[in-house]
């Protein structure tokens with residue numbers, strides 16, 4: 001079967017499911033369902049899923065990617081927010097007895113507890129065609145939340161994939177870039193055109209895999225403090241770092257203290273946060289930890 005025929009087959013099957021259940025897709029839930037078999041295969045292959053793996057899928061929709069994952073993985077735990085999809089998933093995933101569907105909002109779920117319950121605490125490989133309205137909060141929670149996660153392979157908007165890999169000083173560079181760098185190594189798997197989905201989104205998409213580091217690339221005494229500083233810097237990215245730090249509500253610094261800390265970290269007081277790399281934010285956070293000595 002060539003790519004076009006496969007797409008038509010999956011498109012027809014998806015349309016039939018939607019018709020059978022009289023389901024109207026909810027834009028508010030970011031419901032753009034995949035209908036391109038080549039893309040589905042490259043997600044599973046790009047994620048490196050094997051029978052040894054426990055997969056966490058976020059937003060199974062009507063279960064298209066879930067079926068591909070079920071064939072490749074040891075087990076799949078699929079978390080779907082939309083109650084209307086649960087009976088449909090029961091139908092479309094019939095016979096896939098290594099899949100468990102949970103109706104919940106992924107941002108409200110305790111993923112560490114889920115890994116404990118489903119895999120005895122063994123890490124998940126997260127694989128998902130993410131809902132675009134909450135891509136960044138989901139990625140940040142997966143990175144920072146402390147749940148055991150080995151890798152994250154996700155469909156995101158191309159623009160988000162660019163932000164994940166941006167260079168300092170560019171418009172795409174920000175807190176997401178630094179979190180991705182601190183916790184993972186990013187690999188782009190493939191670009192995905194809008195016509196691979198029903199309905200087609202307005203933007204080009206990309207599949208990206210984030211492999212969690214065994215050790216972070218920089219040593220910092222308090223990573224949470226470092227990310228508070230990073231957020232403060234990028235929330236006011238047009239300001240010098242001294243002003244951004246002194247204005248931020250949760251740094252507890254006045255301008256003179258902020259200037260002394262920048263100096264202690266070996267940074268130019270006029271620098272903007274958007275020019276700094278991970279090592280410099282780490283130095284800044286460590287300088288704050290020693291603030292009492294300054």
Ligand code: SAM
Pocket residue numbers: 029030031032033034035058059060061062063064065066079080081082104105106107128129130131132134
């Ligand atoms: N995996 C399916 C596919 O590839 O065809 C559907 C992907 S669709 C882009 C995103 C899915 O995430 C939808 O099924 C949507 O209902 C679900 N979703 C949206 N917000 C969610 C949330 N907070 N928690 C869990 N699922 C969510």
